[in-house]
Amino acid sequence: DAKTTQPTSMDCAEGRAANLPCNHSTISGNEYVYWYRQIHSQGPQYIIHGLKNNETNEMASLIITEDRKSSTLILPHATLRDTAVYYCIVRAGGSNYKLTFGKGTLLTVNP
Amino acid sequence: DTAVSQTPKYLVTQMGNDKSIKCEQNLGHDTMYWYKQDSKKFLKIMFSYNNKELIINETVPNRFSPKSPDKAHLNLHINSLELGDSAVYFCASSLTSGRNTGELFFGEGSRLTVL
Numbered sequence: 674d675a676k677t678t679q680p681t682s683m684d685c686a687e688g689r690a691a692n693l694p695c696n697h698s699t700i701s702g703n704e705y706v707y708w709y710r711q712i713h714s715q716g717p718q719y720i721i722h723g724l725k726n727n728e729t730n731e732m733a734s735l736i737i738t739e740d741r742k743s744s745t746l747i748l749p750h751a752t753l754r755d756t757a758v759y760y761c762i763v764r765a766g767g768s769n770y771k772l773t774f775g776k777g778t779l780l781t782v783n784p
Numbered sequence: 785d786t787a788v789s790q791t792p793k794y795l796v797t798q799m800g801n802d803k804s805i806k807c808e809q810n811l812g813h814d815t816m817y818w819y820k821q822d823s824k825k826f827l828k829i830m831f832s833y834n835n836k837e838l839i840i841n842e843t844v845p846n847r848f849s850p851k852s853p854d855k856a857h858l859n860l861h862i863n864s865l866e867l868g869d870s871a872v873y874f875c876a877s878s879l880t881s882g883r884n885t886g887e888l889f890f891g892e893g894s895r896l897t898v899l
Contacts, residue, residue: 707886716788716874716890717827758825764886771840772886774819774827 677761682779685755691748693778695761698742704765706737707772708746710757717760717774720746751782787811788891790875796897797865804861805894807875815839816858817876817888818850827874833858834880865898872896 678696685691697706707722721728721735723744728735734747748755760777788809797803809816817840818830832840833852847863862869872895876888 705886709888711827714893716876716892717888718890719887722886760827762886771829771832772888773829776826 677763677775679759679761679775679778681776682781685748685751685780685782687753687782687784688750691751691755691780691782693746693748693759693761693780694743695746696743697761697763700741700763701765704763706735706741706744707762707764708733708735709760709762709774710755711760711777712754712757720759751780753782753784756780756782786891788875788877788889790873790891790894792894793892794895794897796899798899799865799867801865802861802863803865803896804859805873805875805896806857806859807891808857809875809877809889810856811877811879811889813877813879813889814855815878815880816852816855817878818858818860819874819876819890821872821874821893823871831858831860862896865896867898870896870898 705722705724708720709717711717720732723735723737737744758777758779760774790807815834817832819827820830821827830844831850836852849861852858872893874893875891878888
């Protein structure tokens with residue numbers, strides 16, 4: 674699976690949009706971009722994933738650049754409960770059961 | 785109802801002991817996983833079972849032995865515990881049959897402390 678690069682930490686004001694970037698310049702055509710988050714002392718939580726089109730669900734939006742070398746996770750109205758480590762993961766499709774977590778970005782939402 | 789539940793949540797034990805962590809999922813998933821998160825917060829996959837068959841076995845000491853009695857359960861037994869085994873162990877599950885998904889559902893973790 675391709676490697677990802679994320680900033681170590683970011684801050685965001687409560688109520689504002691949080692935009693979390695991820696670089697995956699070596700991504701291949703059959704690899705998906707997944708985002709998870711881990712709130713302190715809890716298990717990781719799936720957020721969203723996409724292949725090449727932008728995706729949106731009740732939690733977030735995922736914007737993938739046309740060349741697929743980077744993506745941005747958007748939390749439209751960050752709350753204090755969104756403070757967590759956010760992981761960007763690239764994973765091949767098909768019968769691939771392995772999900773490899775990197776260091777992630779610690780997002781701190783400030784009041 | 786808890787989707788993926790692990791027991792115990794906390795486990796403190798002495799070096800050399802043998803201990804088990806249990807995991808159950810009620811989501812009807814066919815694949816289950818064990819991940820280890822060490823003190824530096826790195827999450828690493830250890831094992832994965834699909835329909836009770838071992839499909840991922842990362843470089844893990846053979847003191848660690850997973851057992852899947854059925855699709856809804858994946859237990860982790862650890863022999864001769866060492867200090868370096870202290871970590872949080874997360875169980876997860878996913879539905880992979882006929883689907884392409886990396887959506888894993890994680891349990892709340894079992895914090896193991898070896899003294």
